[in-house]
Amino acid sequence: MTDFDPYRQPDPANPGYPPSAPVPQPWGTQPYPVQPYAQPSYVSQPYSGYQPLVTSGMAVAGMVIGIVALVLFWVPFLDLLLGFLAIGLSWAGMVQADRPGYTGKGMGIAGLVCGIIAVIPALIVMLFFFGLFAAAGTACGIAC
Numbered sequence: 268m269t270d271f272d273p274y275r276q277p278d279p280a281n282p283g284y285p286p287s288a289p290v291p292q293p294w295g296t297q298p299y300p301v302q303p304y305a306q307p308s309y310v311s312q313p314y315s316g317y318q319p320l321v322t323s324g325m326a327v328a329g330m331v332i333g334i335v336a337l338v339l340f341w342v343p344f345l346d347l348l349l350g351f352l353a354i355g356l357s358w359a360g361m362v363q364a365d366r367p368g369y370t371g372k373g374m375g376i377a378g379l380v381c382g383i384i385a386v387i388p389a390l391i392v393m394l395f396f397f398g399l400f401a402a403a404g405t406a407c408g409i410a411c
Contacts, residue, residue, distance in 0.1 A: 326360025333381025353382030
């Protein structure tokens with residue numbers, strides 16, 4: 268019978284000690300050299316073919332101008348200008364949002380609706396404005 272020493276190194280000449288058995292290490296030593304972990308790279312690498320989506324600036328501008336036109340519907344000439352500008356910018360923003368890499372079609376639709384809704388009362392106020400001056404002009408005649 269052989270004595271088993273757990274700290275003895277395997278000896279290829281000794282068949283009583285299996286070479287595949289783990290060899291225990293003495294206390295305080297590590298079996299493998301410790302390597303420091305690699306520092307993570309914080310620089311983002313985009314995927315190949317990936318482009319971030321960009322919001323259409325014309326759609327945003329059309330929506331903002333459409334909201335301002337809704338608020339200023341009682342100013343006759345300015346509201347018509349703002350309303351038609353909102354309609355044009357929103358339409359161009361919706362066309363741009365259909366292209367790959369762009370978003371903002373919803374803002375373009377909102378600007379288009381706001382612009383159309385703002386133009387309708389502006390036309391009514393403007394017709395009332397011109398009708399009022401036309402009626403005042405014919406009542407006085409040339410003498411006024």
